[in-house]
Amino acid sequence: MYPNKIGVKSSTGCIDLRSDTVTRASPEMRQAMAEAVVGDDVYEEDPTVNSLEERCAKLFGKEAAIFVTTGTMGNLLAIMAHTMGRGEIIVGRTSHIHRWEVGGYARVAGVCATTLPINHDGTISLESIEECLCVGDNHRPQTKLICLENTHNFVGGKALPIDYLSKVRKLAEPYNVKIHIDGARIYNAAVKHNVSVAEIVKDADSVQMCFSKGLGAPVGSILVGSKEFIDQARLDRKILGGGWRQAGHLAAAAHYALDHAIEVIKKDHERAEKLAKSIKAFNSSKIKVDDLNMTNMVLVTVDDPESAVATLQKHGVLAIHFDKNRIRAVLHKDIDDDGVEKAISAFKALV
Ligand SMILES: Cc1ncc(COP(=O)(O)O)c(C=O)c1O
Known part of the structure; x- marks a missing residue:
């Protein structure tokens, strides 16, 4: 049994990586x-x-x-x-x-x-x-x-x-x-x-x-x-x-x-890659990136996803408990380069 798809609720000021559905109209x-x-x-x-x-x-x-x-x-x-x-x-x-x-x-x-x-x-x-x-x-x-x-x-x-x-x-x-x-x-x-x-x-x-x-x-x-x-x-x-x-x-x-789709998606992929590579570079047995060949999502394997999600939240980042031992972070247009840096620091707390 895993929590529902989204789990924790959005709180203002958080870097919300639960899904790309959370974006707001510019x-x-x-x-x-x-x-x-x-x-x-x-x-x-x-x-x-x-x-x-x-x-x-x-x-x-x-x-x-x-x-x-x-x-x-x-x-x-x-x-x-x-x-x-x-x-x-x-x-x-x-x-x-x-x-x-x-x-x-x-x-x-x-x-x-x-x-x-x-x-x-x-x-x-x-x-x-x-x-x-x-x-x-x-x-x-x-x-x-x-x-x-x-x-x-x-x-x-x-x-x-x-x-x-x-x-x-x-x-x-x-x-x-x-x-x-x-x-x-x-x-x-x-x-x-x-x-x-x-x-x-x-x-x-x-x-x-x-x-x-x-x-x-x-x-x-x-x-x-x-x-x-x-x-x-x-x-x-x-x-x-x-x-x-x-x-x-x-x-x-x-x-x-549609007018802006390609430029937005390209940026999301670059930022997802940056997050994935940074987590991989921690070189820790406690947190592993599933694969680098993804698009705008980063799947991370940890021992205890529930407490990992809670730790990330304490550091201002929302992710979801995806399955038995994985959490998921999704990059989207409302996460800029600064947001990615904050996410990397929060993930560091899981090491
Ligand atoms: C792959 C995939 N298909 C379909 C849907 C359903 O979209 P909606 O939430 O707009 O019903 C989702 C939503 O997350 C999805 O990830």
Whole structure:
């Protein structure tokens, strides 16, 4: 048993490394939100939402897009629209969709899942996917969808290997099994591999990306895919109560976030690397960095995560107790170079 995902509560003045979801809108972003031209989005008349959806469809190289409240909603809509309540999905055992979305795929989308282990690099082994694909056996649920996560949160925000998706596609395509990417942090993956987001998702049928993580907007996700798929997702979004009205104020924040995405994410990666390397340089048996090949996250192994988190908090830094013996620190736009130095000093107290 581990504490809930976030654990300690934010206190003013702390360096908050619990997640990249904790960012606040900058004054410039707030200005853009205040000035947004808006309309009723259920009538598809909000120009700022419409332009965001068009922009994202192009950005991801897909036909269409829909702006939704959260990553959880985007993922659930993808599962609903791809499966239409039939069959099963294949999903990583430690993926967000399976572990942290309250089982929505079963309860709301009405499908079951084959869950498979996640490798150290965030992939699911191709052999195990192939073994589980089930099409045409009338005793078993038919595989409709494979869900991947890029970057993969549970292995510390690793970007999946660049050629992995096309290999999964080769397995799935002959059976008409679709591929959905939970790309809550797909920008981190694209920046890590130095490719465009369109390139990194070209073999996926759909992608969900969060504006409210490293991109720094307060709310919102985008779901992209074929026009037919997005039309279905739009109907399903209404079922979930996700048809919103003057959402252009939020879409304006998302536009602003996209304008600055690459520079912000690059900085986060540099700062995460600095923190990870500094902890490694302590050369202590009491605190070990899991891996240096990450994006904006640093996973650290300690003997007693609960007391490590408490010690960090005493030194003005918030991190989360991630699992049995690891804590997680996430870099984001509200942590500057000075914040990283403070974080390094706090981690030193764990040595
Ligand atoms: C990988 C991943 N997918 C999806 C989500 C869900 O996003 P939201 O909190 O906006 O529902 C998260 C949130 O932390 C995440 O880390």
